[in-house]
Amino acid sequence: MSTPMQKHEVKAQRAAVVDTSHSPFAGLRPLSVAAVRINDAFWKPRLETNRTVTIPFQYQQCEATGRLDNFRRASGHYDGPFQGRFYNDSDVYKWLEAASWSLASQPDPHLESQVEDVITIIGAAQEENGYLDTYFTFERVPERWTNLRVLHELYCAGHLIQAAVAHHRATGSTSFLKIAVRLADHIVDTFGPDGIAGACGHPEVEMALVELARDTGDQRYVQEAQFFIDQRGQHLPLMSGSTYDQDHAPIREQREVVGHAVRALYLYSGVTDIYAETGEQALEEAVEALWQNFMTRKVYITGGAGARYEGEAFGENYELPNERAYTETCAAIASVMWNWRLLLLKKEARFADALETTLYNGVLSGVSLNGQEYFYQNPLADSGHHRRQPWFSTACCPPNVARLFASLPGYLYSTSNEGLWVHLYIANTAEVPLVNGQTITVQQRTNYPWEGEVELEVQTDRPAFFSLFLRIPAWAQGASITINGQVYSGSIEPGSYVEIQREWKAGDSVHLSLPLEVRMLESNQHVRNNYRRVAILRGPLVYCVEQVDNPGVDLDAIVLPAQSEWEVVARPELLGGIQTIQARALLHASKNAVDESPLYRPYKVEKPTYTSVLLTAIPYYIWANREAGAMQVWLPVDPYV
Amino acid sequence: MSTPMQKHEVKAQRAAVVDTSHSPFAGLRPLSVAAVRINDAFWKPRLETNRTVTIPFQYQQCEATGRLDNFRRASGHYDGPFQGRFYNDSDVYKWLEAASWSLASQPDPHLESQVEDVITIIGAAQEENGYLDTYFTFERVPERWTNLRVLHELYCAGHLIQAAVAHHRATGSTSFLKIAVRLADHIVDTFGPDGIAGACGHPEVEMALVELARDTGDQRYVQEAQFFIDQRGQHLPLMSGSTYDQDHAPIREQREVVGHAVRALYLYSGVTDIYAETGEQALEEAVEALWQNFMTRKVYITGGAGARYEGEAFGENYELPNERAYTETCAAIASVMWNWRLLLLKKEARFADALETTLYNGVLSGVSLNGQEYFYQNPLADSGHHRRQPWFSTACCPPNVARLFASLPGYLYSTSNEGLWVHLYIANTAEVPLVNGQTITVQQRTNYPWEGEVELEVQTDRPAFFSLFLRIPAWAQGASITINGQVYSGSIEPGSYVEIQREWKAGDSVHLSLPLEVRMLESNQHVRNNYRRVAILRGPLVYCVEQVDNPGVDLDAIVLPAQSEWEVVARPELLGGIQTIQARALLHASKNAVDESPLYRPYKVEKPTYTSVLLTAIPYYIWANREAGAMQVWLPVDPYV
Known part of the structure; x- marks a missing residue:
């Protein structure tokens, strides 16, 4: 087996969010977060707030709430009890992921050294055998891996791995990745046909392991992820057998999105990741059916997911209450993650449409304009009592928003052998590597979503033959395109990509006009x-x-x-x-x-x-x-x- | 202090549901369950099913699920672990209450001996000092009274007391009452200004203690109930301080029905009971404001109470989802209990209207026609998945239905110094004691609720001067009355009682015509x-x-x-x-x-x-x-x- 580290150094500056570059069953390759500079009026201020306010503020919260002390405690550098909930490590990891993506977009020596300090604190808490979870230390060592269903142990590991992969891709440093590899190897050694059976009640580690495999080239991690998804619905002692954690049926037989919405959408994301590597048809069929059920029966018009407070869960088909919509911010983010993976696989605009709807509504509502207050639930009607909060004892949503925003530049484009795919209309400048090795620059100018005019200008040192794929949102009936001022005469189908195949020269520009009717x-x-x-x-x-x-x-x-x-x-x-x-x-x-009229009246x-x-x-x-x-x-x- | 037992023997055959006969601030006195024989087409079959199917079936469930064994275990007659939930004793007590009311209506030697056997089993489990709760036995003895908020210890005691009072009133036997008095005395000795502070997280004992005071004449029990309601909202260590168990504010300051619906409505019932004895104005004001909030903002049209699954709780004002209405059967029963108490206090038809609506809809939907399956939740819309179940691990609803049905004859009438009040229109024959000591017989003939014609015929051995109060439901616009065939010319206001004051002779009859328009x-x-x-x-x-x-x-x-x-x-x-x-x-x-159309469409x-x-x-x-x-x-x- 190859030594993972060596093989992957070349990817160091490829800060891709879900790196399908070498995934055999993926149609698209992502662009590096570092390759796209957003400079619009809508998102740039939000991302700046994310970088300058949210990320520092969340670091302080992690410090103030003992989340960092828990790591210091585990390594013997803090003398006090474990603080907070058993899954609190994951918030530090998500913060690190956010900070890493932010570093990919914008160098920040202070943040970089802060990140390295936190990684050092984490590394010191890791055990000889690779195990790392600050909750299961000292008197709780005997409880390790004994309650996978409830105690989020593999979930925390998954967030560590995802953050480490992001850090590696964003900075080229392997300081965090080495910790992740040791932990992942410990997991591989521990769980499997010859080890412990079972899987985590809260999926997350599955997609993390696949991403680690992509980052290291070590396919054992894909197999391990596959092992975990195969455990579901087998009614093993470590699982619940309930819809709550999608353990009611084998994943290949699941056709309805049920249970805890974040768990569900993280699981489906992991399954989609595995399919990208293995191409197993039964997984693709399950994922496609689940997506159809989600989008035609259970998604809110905002992209929000999860109708019920009880169990933070999907309701029945068409059960979509407004005031009491649960629609957790994390679930909307999970939907973005899943749709992104499906888009990379299938190159179909429906996934980008869903991603965009969710991003602009169900996710963005989750954070205040000042970047310091968050919704856990995002209802569609309210009497005025539901207000954003600075933090939560279960603080999954805040750093989840931070990591998504910090990685947003990575979601705008993809490439394929045919050319460049434009998914999101946000003004930016992007460096795009074509399949022939040539790199071109694309300038996107637009005041979207306030206006529907989008100008894309190509800069290249020599002509390049490729296709430009423009997403026409499903709602954009009557969209039109000009190329260097000439009307594009091909068919423009809402809900699909228009392919413009030609030789592109420096200064060539495409103008897309999306009708923004109410x-x-x-x-x-x-x-x-x-x-x-x-x-x-x-x-x-x-x-x-x-x-x-x-x-x-x-x-x-x-x-x-x-x-x-x-x-x-x-x-x-x-x-x-x-x-x-x-x-x-x-x-x-x-x-x-x-209104003092009665509750019911003739x-x-x-x-x-x-x-x-x-x-x-x-x-x-x-x-x-x-x-x-x-x-x-x-x-x-x-x-x- | 009088010896309670002696003083009360005279009431033995007065099987009143909430005995306000001597309550200084109550306007009405209830009739004995034994005094009213329901013989209609609507209720009689349901009550027969309750007596012949439900009560025996629930006894078997109590036996099969270890609820009775828990008592045998506590007295050393069963060698095994405690079975089920910590509040399981209460289901046995509610079953005993149901069986007792049933015996009041209809002698049944088999049931009577079964009841006495269960009382014996319970009595054997009682400790020297009067303490009785089978969960807190053996290794759990040290936990007694240490977690009042969660562990339902006083709640179980309350159900024991209520059942014992019912048994005493129904049968005249003091076998169960003696147990209850010993337990209540232990509670009085334990809790109070000089004892333990705090109250039960689940109200119930408050109304039980007041009823025990009425049954024994011992006013200490009223004072103890008052002590418990005074504890709420004081943020004592034993309470939660939350709306969930109505501990967010002192009871006298509460104006909105909040939190767990059954807890809330049991609490308000207890407060209403205390007011009936003490006449404290602040309690009356709180109860009136709470009732207004409930009826104008939070009650379902079925009388159902509690909008939310999470916390089994009331929602915000006007938050009344249909598919996901929680509307627990017990909460509807609790609303009947509260409205009954308010009716006895205030003599106002609005309470009888609310009671009737709840009884015929929110309560009655809770049990299947065959008497053996129950709803926990009673939604107002469903896709076909919500079905009644034979039992629950938390089985509060089934015996709650059984005890209400068994006591239903007690809800039809009341008396006051002025005469006889007719609350519910159900065909029956009733023996009515007038204030002058005379007893008359009233025959009610009707096919209500299917038809609106109600005939009331008085049988008396000598003429009696009294008022007959007929409830005109708020919906009964256009109701009319004849007396011995003569049209009643007084005002008939829907939502009030019509008072017909006259000298009644044998054979006098009143015909009430309620328009049953859709x-x-x-x-x-x-x-x-x-x-x-x-x-x-x-x-x-x-x-x-x-x-x-x-x-x-x-x-x-x-x-x-x-x-x-x-x-x-x-x-x-x-x-x-x-x-x-x-x-x-x-x-x-x-x-x-x-319908395969999209979830959202233009x-x-x-x-x-x-x-x-x-x-x-x-x-x-x-x-x-x-x-x-x-x-x-x-x-x-x-x-x-």
């Missing part, structure tokens, strides 16, 4: 609580009405006329610069008084009478950044008005 | 998921549509026209004899195909087109007694059709 969407009839309600969208953004923009209006008395005419209003001074949309709405005349058999009110909607992702008040995504509509 | 109710606008939906009711019954009666119809495609004309159809062969209601409904033409800006379908609705309480299928209470309505 759209009203309704739900499938089986989503009962959205009956005769619509959601308002524009481009990838879901809109909502928030009380603060509509003072004195009872949001529960609003009705939209079927033919609402929405006006887009640029508000550069508001919330860092957004576009609101406004329309004349109807106000149920009998219902706008301060139905009045008469057509409703309305007054008129100017309604202002804001993008959903930015709600709850001002004074507390009611919020709604799904608004009643009257088809007869 | 009613369509809508929700307050703030109940968002009931937007533009109506519920169908007739008399006290909430109706629902169930798939089995509407084969091939997608229940999510149904729309009611605003002017629906409902036809009542007697179906004597169906489900023991019910009345269905039928109407021509609309079927959304585009929506009835097998809103079609056009008036809906409908086809017509004959829709059959059944009473909500009887759903899920046939083949599994979808069910809905709240149906879409189109005000323009």
